Amino acid sequence: MSVLSRWGAVLLAPAMALLIALAISGLVMGALGVNPFRVLTVMVDFGDTPSQQVTQIVAVLNRALPLFLAGLAVAIGFRMGLFNIGVEGQYRMATIIAATVGAAVVLPGPLHVALIIAVAMVVGALWAGIVAVLKVTRGVSEVISSIMLNTIALGLASYLLTGPFRGSPEGASIVATAEIPESGRIGGLNGVFDVLGLANPPRQLYGFLLVAVVVGVLVWVLLQRTRFGFDLRATGLSPSAASASGVDARGMVVKTMLLSGAVAGLIGLPDLLGRTYEYNSDFTSGLGFLGIAVALLGRNSPAGIALAAVLYAFLDRASVPLQAAQLPSSVVTIIQGTIVLAVVVANEIARRLSRRAAERASRQAPSAPAPQAQQPAAQEVTS
Amino acid sequence: MSTTMSTDTSAPSGVGGRLRGLAGARRVWLGVAVLLVLISVVRVVSGEDALTSSSTFSAALLLTAPILLVALGGLYAERAGVVNIGLEGMMILGTWGAGYAGYQWGWQAAIVGGLLFGALGGLLHAVATVTFGVDHVISGVAINILAAGVVRFLSESVYTGRDDGAGITQSPGMASRPPSFSVPVLSSGPDLLGELEELHWFLISDLAGVLRGFTTGVGVLTLIAVLLVPATYLLLWRTAFGLRLRSCGENPAAADSLGVAVYRIKYIAVIISGALAGLGGVVLVFIANIYREGQTNGRGFIGLAALIFGNWRPGGLTGGALLFGFADGLQLRSRSAVVALLLLVAVLLVAICIWQLARRRVVQGVLALVFAAAALVGYLTIEELPTGIVSFTPHLVTLLVLSLASQRLRMPKADGLVYRRGEH
Amino acid sequence: MDESTPLAVELRGITKRFPGVVANKDIELRVARGEVHAIVGENGAGKSTLMKTLYGMHRPDEGQVLVDGREVHFRSPNDAIAAGIGMVHQHFMLADNFTVLENVVLGSEPTRGGRLDRATAGRRIREISDSYSLGLDPDALVEDLGVGDRQRVEIAKVLYRGATTLILDEPTAVLVPQEVDELFGNLAELKREGLTVIFISHKLDEVRKVADSITVIRRGTTVGTADPRTTTARQLAEMMVGAELPTPATRESTVREVPVLEVRGLTVPGAGGGRAVVEDVTLTVREGEVVGIAGVEGNGQAELIDALLGLRLPSAGTVSLGGQDVTGWSTRRRRESGIGFIPEDRHRQGMLLEAPLWENRILGHQTRPPAGNGRFIDRKAAREDTGRIMRDYDVRAPDPDTLAVALSGGNQQKLIVGREMSAHPRVLLAAHPTRGVDVGAQAVIWELLKDARAEGMAIVLVSADLEELIGLSDTLHVMLRGQLVATVDPRSVTPEELGGHMTGGHHPSPAGAA
Amino acid sequence: ASDEPEAGGGSAGTSAEGGGELQVGIAYDTGGRGDKSFNDSAYAGASAAVEELGGTVTDLTPNADASNRVDLLTQLADDGSNPVIGVGFAFADAIAEVAPQYPETTFAIVDSSVADAGLDNVTGLLFAANEGSFLGGVAAALKSQTNHIGFVGGVESPLIQEFEAGYVAGAQAAKPGIQVDVQYISPAGDFSGFSDPAKGYTLAQGMYQGGADIVYHAAGASGQGVFRAAAEAGGQAIGVDSDQYETIGDPALQAVIMTSVLKRVDNAIQQFITDYSEGNVTGGEDRVADLESEGVGLSTSGGKIDDISAQLDTFEQQIVGGEIEVPTTP
Numbered sequence A: 001m002s003v004l005s006r007w008g009a010v011l012l013a014p015a016m017a018l019l020i021a022l023a024i025s026g027l028v029m030g031a032l033g034v035n036p037f038r039v040l041t042v043m044v045d046f047g048d049t050p051s052q053q054v055t056q057i058v059a060v061l062n063r064a065l066p067l068f069l070a071g072l073a074v075a076i077g078f079r080m081g082l083f084n085i086g087v088e089g090q091y092r093m094a095t096i097i098a099a100t101v102g103a104a105v106v107l108p109g110p111l112h113v114a115l116i117i118a119v120a121m122v123v124g125a126l127w128a129g130i131v132a133v134l135k136v137t138r139g140v141s142e143v144i145s146s147i148m149l150n151t152i153a154l155g156l157a158s159y160l161l162t163g164p165f166r167g168s169p170e171g172a173s174i175v176a177t178a179e180i181p182e183s184g185r186i187g188g189l190n191g192v193f194d195v196l197g198l199a200n201p202p203r204q205l206y207g208f209l210l211v212a213v214v215v216g217v218l219v220w221v222l223l224q225r226t227r228f229g230f231d232l233r234a235t236g237l238s239p240s241a242a243s244a245s246g247v248d249a250r251g252m253v254v255k256t257m258l259l260s261g262a263v264a265g266l267i268g269l270p271d272l273l274g275r276t277y278e279y280n281s282d283f284t285s286g287l288g289f290l291g292i293a294v295a296l297l298g299r300n301s302p303a304g305i306a307l308a309a310v311l312y313a314f315l316d317r318a319s320v321p322l323q324a325a326q327l328p329s330s331v332v333t334i335i336q337g338t339i340v341l342a343v344v345v346a347n348e349i350a351r352r353l354s355r356r357a358a359e360r361a362s363r364q365a366p367s368a369p370a371p372q373a374q375q376p377a378a379q380e381v382t383s
Numbered sequence B: 001m002s003t004t005m006s007t008d009t010s011a012p013s014g015v016g017g018r019l020r021g022l023a024g025a026r027r028v029w030l031g032v033a034v035l036l037v038l039i040s041v042v043r044v045v046s047g048e049d050a051l052t053s054s055s056t057f058s059a060a061l062l063l064t065a066p067i068l069l070v071a072l073g074g075l076y077a078e079r080a081g082v083v084n085i086g087l088e089g090m091m092i093l094g095t096w097g098a099g100y101a102g103y104q105w106g107w108q109a110a111i112v113g114g115l116l117f118g119a120l121g122g123l124l125h126a127v128a129t130v131t132f133g134v135d136h137v138i139s140g141v142a143i144n145i146l147a148a149g150v151v152r153f154l155s156e157s158v159y160t161g162r163d164d165g166a167g168i169t170q171s172p173g174m175a176s177r178p179p180s181f182s183v184p185v186l187s188s189g190p191d192l193l194g195e196l197e198e199l200h201w202f203l204i205s206d207l208a209g210v211l212r213g214f215t216t217g218v219g220v221l222t223l224i225a226v227l228l229v230p231a232t233y234l235l236l237w238r239t240a241f242g243l244r245l246r247s248c249g250e251n252p253a254a255a256d257s258l259g260v261a262v263y264r265i266k267y268i269a270v271i272i273s274g275a276l277a278g279l280g281g282v283v284l285v286f287i288a289n290i291y292r293e294g295q296t297n298g299r300g301f302i303g304l305a306a307l308i309f310g311n312w313r314p315g316g317l318t319g320g321a322l323l324f325g326f327a328d329g330l331q332l333r334s335r336s337a338v339v340a341l342l343l344l345v346a347v348l349l350v351a352i353c354i355w356q357l358a359r360r361r362v363v364q365g366v367l368a369l370v371f372a373a374a375a376l377v378g379y380l381t382i383e384e385l386p387t388g389i390v391s392f393t394p395h396l397v398t399l400l401v402l403s404l405a406s407q408r409l410r411m412p413k414a415d416g417l418v419y420r421r422g423e424h
Numbered sequence C: 001m002d003e004s005t006p007l008a009v010e011l012r013g014i015t016k017r018f019p020g021v022v023a024n025k026d027i028e029l030r031v032a033r034g035e036v037h038a039i040v041g042e043n044g045a046g047k048s049t050l051m052k053t054l055y056g057m058h059r060p061d062e063g064q065v066l067v068d069g070r071e072v073h074f075r076s077p078n079d080a081i082a083a084g085i086g087m088v089h090q091h092f093m094l095a096d097n098f099t100v101l102e103n104v105v106l107g108s109e110p111t112r113g114g115r116l117d118r119a120t121a122g123r124r125i126r127e128i129s130d131s132y133s134l135g136l137d138p139d140a141l142v143e144d145l146g147v148g149d150r151q152r153v154e155i156a157k158v159l160y161r162g163a164t165t166l167i168l169d170e171p172t173a174v175l176v177p178q179e180v181d182e183l184f185g186n187l188a189e190l191k192r193e194g195l196t197v198i199f200i201s202h203k204l205d206e207v208r209k210v211a212d213s214i215t216v217i218r219r220g221t222t223v224g225t226a227d228p229r230t231t232t233a234r235q236l237a238e239m240m241v242g243a244e245l246p247t248p249a250t251r252e253s254t255v256r257e258v259p260v261l262e263v264r265g266l267t268v269p270g271a272g273g274g275r276a277v278v279e280d281v282t283l284t285v286r287e288g289e290v291v292g293i294a295g296v297e298g299n300g301q302a303e304l305i306d307a308l309l310g311l312r313l314p315s316a317g318t319v320s321l322g323g324q325d326v327t328g329w330s331t332r333r334r335r336e337s338g339i340g341f342i343p344e345d346r347h348r349q350g351m352l353l354e355a356p357l358w359e360n361r362i363l364g365h366q367t368r369p370p371a372g373n374g375r376f377i378d379r380k381a382a383r384e385d386t387g388r389i390m391r392d393y394d395v396r397a398p399d400p401d402t403l404a405v406a407l408s409g410g411n412q413q414k415l416i417v418g419r420e421m422s423a424h425p426r427v428l429l430a431a432h433p434t435r436g437v438d439v440g441a442q443a444v445i446w447e448l449l450k451d452a453r454a455e456g457m458a459i460v461l462v463s464a465d466l467e468e469l470i471g472l473s474d475t476l477h478v479m480l481r482g483q484l485v486a487t488v489d490p491r492s493v494t495p496e497e498l499g500g501h502m503t504g505g506h507h508p509s510p511a512g513a514a
Numbered sequence D: 001a002s003d004e005p006e007a008g009g010g011s012a013g014t015s016a017e018g019g020g021e022l023q024v025g026i027a028y029d030t031g032g033r034g035d036k037s038f039n040d041s042a043y044a045g046a047s048a049a050v051e052e053l054g055g056t057v058t059d060l061t062p063n064a065d066a067s068n069r070v071d072l073l074t075q076l077a078d079d080g081s082n083p084v085i086g087v088g089f090a091f092a093d094a095i096a097e098v099a100p101q102y103p104e105t106t107f108a109i110v111d112s113s114v115a116d117a118g119l120d121n122v123t124g125l126l127f128a129a130n131e132g133s134f135l136g137g138v139a140a141a142l143k144s145q146t147n148h149i150g151f152v153g154g155v156e157s158p159l160i161q162e163f164e165a166g167y168v169a170g171a172q173a174a175k176p177g178i179q180v181d182v183q184y185i186s187p188a189g190d191f192s193g194f195s196d197p198a199k200g201y202t203l204a205q206g207m208y209q210g211g212a213d214i215v216y217h218a219a220g221a222s223g224q225g226v227f228r229a230a231a232e233a234g235g236q237a238i239g240v241d242s243d244q245y246e247t248i249g250d251p252a253l254q255a256v257i258m259t260s261v262l263k264r265v266d267n268a269i270q271q272f273i274t275d276y277s278e279g280n281v282t283g284g285e286d287r288v289a290d291l292e293s294e295g296v297g298l299s300t301s302g303g304k305i306d307d308i309s310a311q312l313d314t315f316e317q318q319i320v321g322g323e324i325e326v327p328t329t330p
């Protein structure tokens, strides 16, 4: 019963949100003369042939992968009440430096990949560390400093790319770093489809998926099962109570930002190690901001974020077939936006409902038949 | 004890308060004057006339206006206790509304359109945060995401398949141009300031350049933005409504218990906030003559930074917006002048070093000196910075100033806290 | 009571339900014009709820509200204010960053040409201040004021609105005896001017001193009225709780010679390098000793506790624990080596409201069993031990997975006390351990402290409740403006003497002299 | 989902009702159709071709961060579009990935070379933007009264630097020693420079205030700001890509557009589609639209450069004849 109701409470909010968002989007579409059911049909249609269908699945997963990492990075901050809006700059700096380092060295396969991943995480962490240091030593709001650092990262990366890190020939239309050699790349996972007896599409499922899964599990264990995670969450719930319990608040800010930045550093790697093998002027930006939405959707838990990332990616994918079917593809953005807002509102409502239920339950809780014996000897109040 | 503490003890503290206020204002002017002298020195030494040219300052004013409006918008919301990180989204909505109304009915309508669309964004934020009690930052982020989708959707619905210049990323041109003003004699006609500026005299020409920049070809919305600063001050600090609004940001429960309609005031404040952010978007539409997707380019966030920078006060946020606008204007006017900023930084750091040493903070003092030396070396060795580096000058400057001044900031006490009647 | 003049306030059959509780049930209240009417009752009895109904902050589910004999239906405090009713809340409702003037006029501001008319407002506030001897400076910032002054600002707020009936919700809880006397002087002044005062308190001697008539509330309903001249405190107490009141008095001394906590010359700088908030404090706490610290709130007690816990860095002085210098230690290290902590504000420093009870159980004890021994959290052990605390300390909640926010304040406090006791600290820093807790829980907590003391625990006790301080302490220091200004013998000192030390005048002023 | 085969390629399939008819697929650069620039020009070319040859056009726009370019091409190819054209160099990687999967489909990519890519079903449609810009520089230099002109670039990328290089070279050739101010709105990788008219305005305003009287922009929508600055300063401006005199739709701004440096994406695409339908596309090679093939050039609407057409023709001849080698990098 209690397990059931607990799960009910967990699922209530997202389900409510999804319904609200679909209803609102449906209304908007209806108002503009677009048939929402046709939109829905197109959205869930993955194509005719098995190969096409699996390709679409791969497309969704590949898109979900960086979104998941971005959501995770943001969520780590959220969990302790830090708003890391600077994921954007962190993964940009991490990617360009990791790409350059990766292209500059030659190492045996796994080592090479490990080096690139390590460099990306360290750079992401350091870039996030600036925010943390400014916050704990100078009291600068992390929101403001990370907004500023995002632009600074953009400019700095551009300078590095066109200057010292340039690997592409003069005059090439895309400026890029040098290519990472074979040993530094991660192959696709399409073998899985053969094992599952599915069609093996030409599109490769990013091998980085495995890394992301490992990172997700590690983050979950760290947050939910370790003392560090407890301290982190306690600080998020009440910084003053956490400090009184012995958590070093400043140190916690720094550690959390470093961790968040390290995960942020991974965001650019699925593409870098699985497809482009270089950082170039056509780098996919904006994932840091989407990560905020994904973290909110996933209620800051790794599993939730994974689901949210897949949902987001699924909606994203739909924009292409929608256009092909002459339907306005911006409904996708509308749905994404309303879902986020609806989830946020629904979370709040669900939180209040469950809090009220808990209060009711605790009022009705039987008093434990304990130390009434300790009642002291009756004495009149002095006046 | 209670009877002895009567009115005469209260008098000095009142006067003292007023004196302190005066001293504050005087300090600000003194600071501005010292800064101007410093910049003049740096201008003469480096020969970078762009540092104080009227051209730089008119650009600075222009780039300041949208940020200033957004920051003022943020002020209303945050003084009423609602953190508004959705300013960017509201600004985006404002640009779209201005483009849509502007191409059909001209510039006056564009203003109305921008205000209305921005206000709609504000309304949404108010519903989420005030009525539903959603975390303010989260709601703001969601609004930013939603706004980008909504304008694309609207454009796709309204602007496709037309041949008047419109498309899914932009509106048609505006039906009429907004006016702009120059101060006669000083900046137009005889242009006395212009002549003075050309002489390149120490301090005098610099002052003339700054004044001329601020009085030449000032757009109607820039004027409105500048006038809104004192107007906002008067409204928030000198009227009953302002007192009530600010009380919602300081202690909503107290306000509520005195019959102040907290929810309604928060709604009004956040809607005004959205409307002003929208107006900031209109400035951009006026400059471009069209609505264009991506036009705001993060200025909503910069406005938010200016607000914090300015310690949640109209004068302060104006300073923040101007600092950003100046750095941005300078960066766009002359890349080599940006290098001269390094010299200015070096001078300022030396001053800080002396001040810190005087206060026996050796570590800080030495650190300031080291950075001063680095800035000086940079100034002496760098000819012109690459575009990538120059592009973030304003952001870096803002960050540096914030990290020097942040600890003195004080946000409204209940800012960002969800207020629910009866819970506290 | 003269039957011909209508009652100032009459409540008939008021019932108010909140989700899951009936806060008020069928309450009757009759307040005559020009009297001071006291309402007494235990914590959570429903006094505040009733007054909020009268003040229009919420509407009753059943019943009638009559003001001056006419039935009224208030939709908001505005309506109540218009009907001449004003309320001073239990928790001050002041904006710290505003001036006295701004706080007073808020909501009914005089304006001239659209502008806030500060001149007129200031004049009126001075008038009110003078005629009721409130001694207020309209231009002072509220954050610079002490508790007593803040309360007078609250009263001025109500008078400014022309209230003829004042509701004061537990006005004396935060005041020292001298301030209480001043307040009673103010009340006498108000009464002389023909105003009606409704006064809420659980301090029965106070009530008997100031009230003209008394209504007693228990578990949300009226149990009766009493005449203060003819009713004893004992009778009142029995009406209130249906049982007799406990006292904090300790038994024989258990002080041993071994010092546990030694503080030498401790100085804590104020925010922004201002005046020191704790100055040159020296004290020793021995095994089995309760060292009480008395003082008006805001005189550095909170900062002293913070400094002992390592939350604030001292600029001078040392703290040693069991002979070991811990001045430079982190909070965690101090807690690990045996400092326990009952915070004055449990919501701020003691609990994670949105976390389950078992997580609250390990808060502050993350690094030792049952939380686990090293890097990982032992959830099972933590839950089990939470269950034990719930049984042993009578924490009423369904299970260890309940969110802490769902518990009443008393139950939350018992959980905190249980958790700190379970770690067997060498020294316990107890700040207002029974604040906001009802009589039953208060007794339990006192008993637990006494037992721990008997077993040799050293306790630093900060409290605003002078009875509690005098009753529990072995040694009693008085703190004023950051310094320990006096040490008194708790066996012989009276609350009035103590109050005198706390306010800086060494000789207590005669009661009610204002 | 597969039991509803019509959904995915529904409209494209039904509109190509003739069977075996030409079905052109276009994948746009960010912004998509309606950008009044590059993408619209591509659409114009494709529609013109379809108008003439019969058939349909299916066009798709990438999402906001343009991370789904591969999906766009895949969708078009799956739907049976042929040829499939990627508009913009950013499609280079995507086409390299998708083209080998659809050997039966003919692909083209605008602004990117495929010469060394080893893809034999892809054609690169290139433009000698430097040559067109050269003429723009000549025109600006000849018409300048202050001997001082300007260039506002959107993003400091190689593609836009090619415009700059040609423009500066042209100006110097026509009037050696002329002062050319060059500024970019945003650095490489930061694409905001193409959509920030306020900064375009500020940059151009600075140039006009500094004495320049003609400013050339290669800054996409930011160019609107350049035109506005020109109108306020009483100067002139040079448009880019399409004939902006015709597309600006605002008389006040029309008055300042002296000419536009055309980049006839429409022509190139129309030509490519026509060739494809006639079986004349080999693949694996680049087609360069230059002055000679009239793939780039100056617009003359408004008649503001009619007086210097003789000089312009001379320079054009010299470039076509190879006497002048126009640089591609500044």
Ligand SMILES: Nc1ncnc2c1ncn2[C@@H]1O[C@H](COP(=O)(O)OP(=O)(O)OP(=O)(O)O)[C@@H](O)[C@H]1O
Binding pocket: B422, C018, C019, C021, C022, C023, C041, C042, C043, C044, C045, C046, C047, C048, C049, C050, C090, C436
């Ligand atoms: N807004 C509310 N929602 C739900 N329950 C409430 C609310 N306000 C009060 N209660 C409940 O109503 C009961 C009466 O509370 P009230 O605050 O009136 O007590 P009180 O007599 O003033 O106690 P105290 O002496 O602690 O101030 C309490 O049990 C409390 O749990």
Ligand SMILES: Nc1ncnc2c1ncn2[C@@H]1O[C@H](COP(=O)(O)OP(=O)(O)OP(=O)(O)O)[C@@H](O)[C@H]1O
Binding pocket: A359, B422, B423, C043, C044, C405, C406, C407, C408, C409, C410, C436, C437, C438
């Ligand atoms: N607005 C409210 N909504 C729901 N529950 C409330 C509300 N206000 C108070 N409560 C509940 O009432 C109970 C006690 O309320 P109160 O405000 O008196 O807290 P307290 O003073 O900390 O507790 P206590 O008076 O029992 O020591 C708690 O269970 C609290 O959750």
Ligand SMILES: [Mg+2]
Binding pocket: C043, C044, C436
């Ligand atoms: Mg209570």
Ligand SMILES: [Mg+2]
Binding pocket: C047, C048, C049, C090, C169
């Ligand atoms: Mg109460």
